[in-house]
Amino acid sequence: MPFDPQSLRYDDKGLIPAIAQDHATGEVLMMAWMNAEAVARTLATGNVTYWSRSRQAFWVKGEVSGHVQRLVDFRVDCDRDCLLVLVDQTGPACHTNRRSCFYTAVRDGREIELMRPEA
Amino acid sequence: MPFDPQSLRYDDKGLIPAIAQDHATGEVLMMAWMNAEAVARTLATGNVTYWSRSRQAFWVKGEVSGHVQRLVDFRVDCDRDCLLVLVDQTGPACHTNRRSCFYTAVRDGREIELMRPEA
Numbered sequence: 211m212p213f214d215p216q217s218l219r220y221d222d223k224g225l226i227p228a229i230a231q232d233h234a235t236g237e238v239l240m241m242a243w244m245n246a247e248a249v250a251r252t253l254a255t256g257n258v259t260y261w262s263r264s265r266q267a268f269w270v271k272g273e274v275s276g277h278v279q280r281l282v283d284f285r286v287d288c289d290r291d292c293l294l295v296l297v298d299q300t301g302p303a304c305h306t307n308r309r310s311c312f313y314t315a316v317r318d319g320r321e322i323e324l325m326r327p328e329a
Numbered sequence: 330m331p332f333d334p335q336s337l338r339y340d341d342k343g344l345i346p347a348i349a350q351d352h353a354t355g356e357v358l359m360m361a362w363m364n365a366e367a368v369a370r371t372l373a374t375g376n377v378t379y380w381s382r383s384r385q386a387f388w389v390k391g392e393v394s395g396h397v398q399r400l401v402d403f404r405v406d407c408d409r410d411c412l413l414v415l416v417d418q419t420g421p422a423c424h425t426n427r428r429s430c431f432y433t434a435v436r437d438g439r440e441i442e443l444m445r446p447e448a
Contacts, residue, residue, distance in 0.1 A: 211440045227346055229357060236355025238348060241411045253435065285431040286440070288423050292360040294431040304407050311406040312413040316372065321330045321405070 215249040219291040225261060226293055230271075230303065233282040233296035239303035240311040242269070244293065256281045258295055277301040302328050334368040338410040344380060345412055349390075349422065352401040352415035358422035359430040361388070363412065375400045377414055396420040421447050 220226050225243040232239055242260040244252065248268060251259040258279035262269040272278030279297040286293060304311040307327035315322045339345050344362040351358055361379040363371065367387060370378040377398035381388040391397030397419050404413040423430040426446035434441045 213435045213438055213440050227360065229348055229360065231357055238350055238357065238413050241346065241348065241406065253438075284435040285443075286433045286435065287360065287430040288425050288427075288432070289430070292430070294357050306407050308407075311408070311411070312404040313407070314405045316332045316403040316405065319332055319372075321332050324404075 213253075215246040215253075217290065218246070218249065218286065218293075219289065220246065221291075223263075225263070226291060228258075228260065228293040228295055230258065230279060230295050230297050230299070232299055234298075237310055238312060239279075239297070239299055239309070242271075249293070252281060252295070253284060258297055272300060275301070275305075277303065279303070332372075334365040334372075336409065337365070337368065337405065337412075338408065339365065340410075342382075344382070345410060347377075347379065347412040347414055349377065349398060349414050349416050349418070351418055353417075356429055357431060358398075358416070358418055358428070361390075368412070371400060371414070372403060377416055391419060394420070394424075396422065398422070 218226055224245050228244045229241050230239045245261045248259045248261045258271045258281055260269045278300050283296040302309050308325050313325045315324050337345055343364045347363045348360050349358045364380045367378045367380045377390045377400055379388045398416040402415040421428050427444050432444045434443050
């Protein structure tokens with residue numbers, strides 16, 4: 211079936227959550243948002259492109275930092291309201307310079323930092 | 330630092346996205362939503378509990394289907410506006426009876442089904 215970005219289910223702001231996962235290690239790196247045009251650009255260019263809610267602008271991941279995400283596979287969930295992008299991640303995915311944004315665990319009612327920023 | 334569910338950043342509907350990942354295989358299984366009380370119940374019971382937007386009710390995953398998610402680890406992202414729950418998933422996570430909700434890939438402009446429903 212041909213894929214049409216408009217066939218996805220976007221929220222009332224026209225956005226859909228996109229989970230980025232390291233294609234090689236399976237590590238979940240981050241979650242950000244796309245609109246239909248960001249989906250189209252991601253598929254067309256192979257450079258994962260989000261919509262920045264804070265800047266209200268397209269956000270080609272790594273364009274400034276160099277920490278690019280090359281698209282390896284693009285997945286749609288059963289409800290067509292969430293995306294999973296398998297990526298080849300250069301450097302840390304998180305703006306804190308950690309590999310993943312999910313570096314805090316909650317264990318026994320306390321927050322624990324699981325990883326440090328990369329040098 | 331003690332963890333307080335109220336310290337997370339919820340959207341204008343009081344919800345936060347929660348990604349469920351198989352703790353053993355790394356497979357991303359599904360994404361659903363929690364409110365602060367669902368976060369608290371998940372941590373207190375070890376049974377991953379979402380907020381169903383369609384039913385507007387708590388949704389103890391697997392309560393009806395038996396396809397429960399036992400919490401293995403609970404992670405918070407850098408912006409505190411997304412959760413990652415590592416789970417021990419009994420049976421398929423998807424309501425279509427597939428292991429993961431992300432069973433559709435987009436490749437060369439076409440949709441491809443990657444996995445079949447389990448028997």
